[in-house]
Amino acid sequence: MNWLDRSRSIAPPGFNRWLIPPAALAVHLCIGQAYATSVYKSALIGHFGLSQTAIGIIFSIAIVMLGLSAAIMGTWVERSGPRKSMFVAASFWGAGFLVGAAGIFTSQLWLVYLGYGFIGGIGLGIGYISPVSTLMKWFPDRPGMATGMAIMGFGGGALIASPMSTALLKFFDGFDPAVDGADWIASGSSVGKLFLALGVLYFAVMMYGVLNIRVPAPGWMPRGWDPSKAKVSAMVTTAHVSAANAIRTRSFWLVWAVLFLNVTAGIGILEQASPMIQDFFRGADGNSAVNAAVAAGFVGMLSIGNMAGRFIWSSASDVIGRQRIYMVYLGAGALFYVVLAFFGGSSMLLFVAMAVVIISFYGGSFATAPAYLKDLFGTFQVGAIHGRLLTAWSAAGIAGPLIVNGLLDAQGKPGTMNAHNYLPVLLTMVGLLVIGFVASTLIRPVDAKYHEPEEELASARKGS
Amino acid sequence: MPAQPHDAVNPAGGTDVPVIPATGRLVFGWLLVGIPLAYGVVTTLSRVGQLFG
Structure with a gap:
């Protein structure tokens, strides 16, 4: 082999x-x-x-x-x-x-x-x-x-x-x-x-x-690309940090918290998408203007938003920077959740647009994370650091449904409620995103004491 | 595929070796992933129409 x-x-x-x-x-x-x-x-x-x-x-x-x-x-x-x-x-x-x-x-x-x-x-x-x-x-x-x-x-x-x-x-x-x-x-x-x-x-x-699949030869760079002329940012390191050291840094755990909070908030919509849209457009007679087939179309629309957000927002992060794009995911995401909570039931177009953009931010946060880790910790063991970061996803997969189901259970049965029953859960999501926003502003370049010595890197390159 | 000599690194960035187009492999690879993806998106969008219909 x-x-x-x-x-x-x-x-x-x-x-x-x-x-x-x-x-x-x-x-x-x-x-x-x-x-x-x-x-x-x-x-x-x-x-x-x-x-x-x-x-x-x-x-x-x-x-x-x-x-x-x-x-x-x-x-x-x-x-x-x-x-x-x-x-x-x-x-x-x-x-x-x-x-x-x-x-x-x-x-x-x-x-x-x-x-x-x-x-x-x-x-x-x-x-x-x-x-x-x-x-x-x-x-x-x-x-x-x-x-x-x-x-x-x-x-x-x-x-x-x-x-x-x-x-x-x-x-x-x-x-x-x-x-x-x-x-x-x-x-x-x-x-x-x-x-x-x-x-x-x-x-x-x-x-x-x-x-x-192929790996590039050591020292390979794209034709015509000169790293010394690339835009310099204090948040993009030229040093390298091992996976063992990365998890000792504050920045790693702040990124972990940001991903955890953003994913938890996204699951708030994904988990309840079908009953939620039916409840938001339920009339005084108890009947919803949205049937199960239309709700399935909404779920499909969210899937496309989730997929497209991964490519579009992650690509945009190359231009506007990783920290700024996470501030958009969390700050604008919180704002859109507020709009959804208070005005979502007034217009189908507004409801769908807000939900799709929020889910595109959810997808974008997954896709941008590895590049953010590369900026902070270099490429030396970025795959291993990414692996450790994904525990945030597992944790959110447990926390998100627990929060959403717990809050909704206190309101009634999804599929039989109205838009105002969703206020507690949606405003909780806003709170999570605001905490995530604050955490994202605290992310700083990694201290030089965590950087790998050049001889370690050279020996690792020889070994590979 | 056996290991081959590495690219010579150009001090100004990039490599001195021109990129081989590999058009056939590129087209095959992108179609292999692009056709199923397009099938999934089109099938999903066909259900989305009912939202605003």
Whole structure:
């Protein structure tokens, strides 16, 4: 397996760096399927005869494993290079589906937890971080755009997986619209077959990424780009900080808090998107002007905002700076939440526009984070530092739904409420974003005592 | 692919070796990720129309 080594994936002279983003996207588009699990959730509930919570745990395990594996394996990913780590990610992600399929066919839920949740979750974490630092090394002139392109794929993966899975489930079930009707729910065996198909398909597509990823040769720079003439900012370091030292700095934990708060606030909308829009446009007679099909369109619109924000805002951060763009995410995000809370129910266009922009900030905060880490800590172990930062995502994935569900439970049942019932939860989100805004203003360049000595860096470069 | 000699670094930035266009590989790679992404976006947008319809 020597061909997987970092030393065997160094790009030859004249290599076209625009071949790298499709390789990275091939991985992120596949693992982005994690956001499309709702497609077969009802089918699994019916197949196993269990509650929403029992089935929802599959996804929760996967997201927790994403954060843990990214944090624990980040240093290994950095050392091994993108090709080996992407191969491991493809193997775990594909195997997770196959083990999950075995669990569905044999009606053993623990095997689905183990397969999709535990094994697949490890593939998610390693796959998420594996191409990111490589992209920033290929695009030192536009690191935000480069990471935005890859991480956009994670948002886009659900857009592909959702309709594709529905089409495959219908095919496996021999769906007949005249017989099955609008209330059709896929059978368990067709979900098992879907898992088998996705496991093989995703492994194959991710292998395109494995075979085509390259790292730039040491000292490589884009033609015509002179780092000494690049815009100088006090927030962009030329030094390097190890992952072990990075987590000892105040700046790392401030970035962690900023990501945690922004993601928690974004989940506030994502979690309740469908019932929320129906509740906001509920008339005095108790009937909503928005039916389930229209609400599904709103959820789709949020997915597109989430995906587009990752590329657009992260690219914009190359021009206006990472600290400023996070102030926009948090400051403007808080303002838009206020508008949504007090005026969202007055106009469908205003409601959708505010929600989509807020979710685009949510996506943007994910995509801009690696470039922010590169600015603060250099490229030496930025992938490993990014892995540790993603624990903020796991924490927000637990905190966000807990806050939102807790506050809404006190108001009534989502899908039967009115716009004013959402004031407590939306204003809580405003509070979180304001705290995040303050935290983002406190981020400072890392003290020189944390910088790696030049001889350490030289020896690390020789080793790789 | 075996390891090959590294680019010579130009002191003024960039490398002295011109970039190989690799048009075929570029088109294939971008289509491989672009077509499914376009399929997902178009399918989703077709549902969004009902929001303002």
